[in-house]
Amino acid sequence: MQVLIDFCDPHGGGSTLRCAFDAPLQTLVAQTLAEVKPLLDQVSALSQQGFWCVGYLRYEAAPAFDAALAVHQADGPLAWFGVYPQALPWPDETSAQETTQVSWRNTLSRADFEAHMAHIHQAIAAGEFYQVNYTAPLTGEFTGSPLELFSRLQRAQPQGYAAYFDTGLEQLLSVSPELFFDWQPGADRHSGQILTRPMKGTAPRGNSPAEDAALAQAMQASPKERAENVMIVDLLRNDLSRIAEPFSVKVPELFKVQTLPTVFQMVSDVTAHTRPGIRLTDVFTALFPCGSITGAPKVQAMRTLQTLEPEPRGVYCGTIGVVRPGGHATFNVAIRTVTLRGPAARCGIGSGITFDASAAAEWQEWQHKRAFLDRASTGFELLETLRLERGEFINLIAHLARLKRAARHFGYVFDENSIQAALQALRAEVDTDHNVWRVRLLLAANGQVQAEKFIHNQLLAPVLIAQAATPFEATKSEFTRFKTTRRAHYEAFAPTNPEVFDTLLYNVQGELTECTRGNIALKLDGQWLTPALHCGLLDGVGREMALQQGRLREAVIRLEDLPRVQAVAFVNSLRGWVQARLITPITS
Known part of the structure; x- marks a missing residue:
């Protein structure tokens, strides 16, 4: 039952949590709603005894905290936690398996999407809610190594709250960029500290730095995106007030742009001092599921989602996290999360729908959000095609600069010394006095370099x-x-x-x-x-x-x-x- 956790520091410091867990002393599993809260109480008690508790809650665990929250029947355990005596070092990277791939397909037609959008707009106009986070699953056929796919997903969606779980029933590959909460409970009669960071607002990356800057600025200034974000901020403020010291709920960061490889996202920070005596169960009762993936008001939004979404969401839109010894808890919002069961792969995609959201724009946003999946679905190498003429690589400096930019973007290892060595070895093989050569320079994710040469044939112009x-x-x-x-x-x-x-x-x-x-x-x-x-x-x-x-x-x-x-x-x-x-x- 291998578990990997790679969580960035939510407070922006250097305390990244990147570790592995193996062979749990025990596993805590909740199969029914009645078992969810007692399980979290066990997690709290065990963390106070010095153990690490790492696990997840499915979205369908929501009624355990409020019976009014409507969900489908779960397709697996509502909650699962492994209990470990210690955190282990992150394992060595294995060699890439090029046979690993997933072929993704939509389960929702464009016509059904537009019909559901029309239904949502009618419900908003009728005053049922003012935002709902509508989702649908992508399904796929998986072959290869789950760990290799997780590694690719991390390169496609880095610096977030990533987790890999192999529970035996399924493998969970989460590369969520969204923090659900980071909570440090207070000792004895002292207040605790909690941070939530809802993510609402999306824009695609541009084709140039100038376009990137323009798109990020336009998203940050967009009345629609700001309204969508502030609705969920208000919901989180209200949720936190249930466990917070009076007047301690604050919004220190509003409409901050987070840059990811394929999209820009807008996030806001909502913080509070939690009252003395607040337990982990109380935090989940107040906050779960996160309002950013339900809508607002939460109860009515989830009722509508149950009618529009025909299947359970599963761990997607639930939460994955870790409770350290002493009780410090960090959980993600389990978006950008792939579930594997044998050859069957599944990943949800969705967005927050407000009254002024258009079907065409939201559909396009879904395509932008799935780009991280498309990148990770099959392996690829970075490529430069060079001209080798009389022993000289033409425009080599410019080619290497472009290759370095691509490596930085995709998270590939770039070692210029290795690249230069491969090129010089190839040059030594050719007759520098004759022929012009076409050279293919290939760079793999792990930094492995391959240089191939072919005789170059001139074209007859025009x-x-x-x-x-x-x-x-x-x-x-x-x-x-x-x-x-x-x-x-x-x-x-x-x-x-x-x-x-x-x-x-x-x-x-x-x-x-x-x-x-x-x-x-x-x-x-x-x-x-x-x-x-x-x-x-x-x-x-x-x-x-x-x-x-x-x-x-x-x-x-x-x-x-x-x-x-x-x-x-x-x-x-x-x-x-x-x-x-x-x-x-x-x-x-």
Whole structure:
């Protein structure tokens, strides 16, 4: 029954809790609602005796604390805790298993989603509640190593409240970025300290630092996002008041932006001094489930959720946490949480719905939130394609800088000495006086480097580039912003006609972006232009060099501008500047 806990310090210090637990002295399991509170009392007593207690509560445990909270029948234990004499060091990383993968699919159709959104809007208009956190599960088929999948999920969603549980019945892989509560009970007759940090408000990451800053600022200033956040802050303030010293509930941080690899999230801090004598059971009675994943008012929101969501949520939207010796308790809100049972995988996705929320925007938000799953679903390597000519790697500094940015983004190990050694070893194998070589430089998550060489064949210019027949919808993907071996979204647009060299892509707004294997340059009104990064494209090294030399200028170029194009060039670091001719879409 292996358990891993990797919790950041909720107070921003350096006391990260990153440890393992194995072979529990005993396991505490609640199968019925009547057993939940006594189990938490056992956890409290055992922690006071010097034991570590690590476990979870399913969302369906809610009626144990308030019978008015409506849920479905649970599909597993309502609560589970392992009791351990000590915390062990984090285990050594195992080698990556490339066979580990999950193929995810929606269980909710777009039509049903929109119908449920309409129902929620009607209920809000009727005054039943003012926000509800609607969710639906993604299901998938899993193969490989649960620990490898957990490692990938952590890289996709780092610096949160991550936990891995193998209880025998199931494996729980949680990489939640949301703190439920951090509570340090008071000794004897002293007050305790509690911090909650509800997360409400989401925006996608941009295609450039400037767009990132604009998106984060727009989310923080959005009346809708702020209203959604403050509704839950008010709910948490009310919940905390049930266990707090009079006048001690405070909101020291409001509308703070938290930056994650695939999204921005808005969080607020709500704190209080808990009254002397408050027990862990009292904290859960006041707070569980967290209002950020129910809505407000909580009772009516959960009644509506029970009618709209046909299945139990399980540990998703429940909580996972640890009670240290002495009673210090830290629990997450179990979002971004995958449950594995044999080959069956499950992960919920949801969002807070208010009166001014639109179905289209919320659906898109769900796609942004699942990006961490898409990243972790299969393994991939970071990729750079270099030109090796007469013993020299062309634009090597720029390539390594881009590779380093990608490694930082994806959480991959980047050791420049190892990379340089692999490149020099490859260069020693080739005849530096003849031939131009195409070199594929691959970087794995653990920092392993592989360099491959191929004889480079020159092109006969001009090459033919066909305009795509449909929009390229992956412009907001991190696998478009960064170069990796995951290229299915590009390969879907690769030309099938052997006479065509590449395809010119454009986004759903009708803005040109790039080709599938390089960037594009177009001469308009006497100036050479290339699409701006915020349109959704890779920052190619050849493009970067041309911009630095003043040969190119960034601009937004639209489909309707194409009739005015005076000349076209394909641009990348491998091939340089290649004269091209643009033609209408070819489908055969």
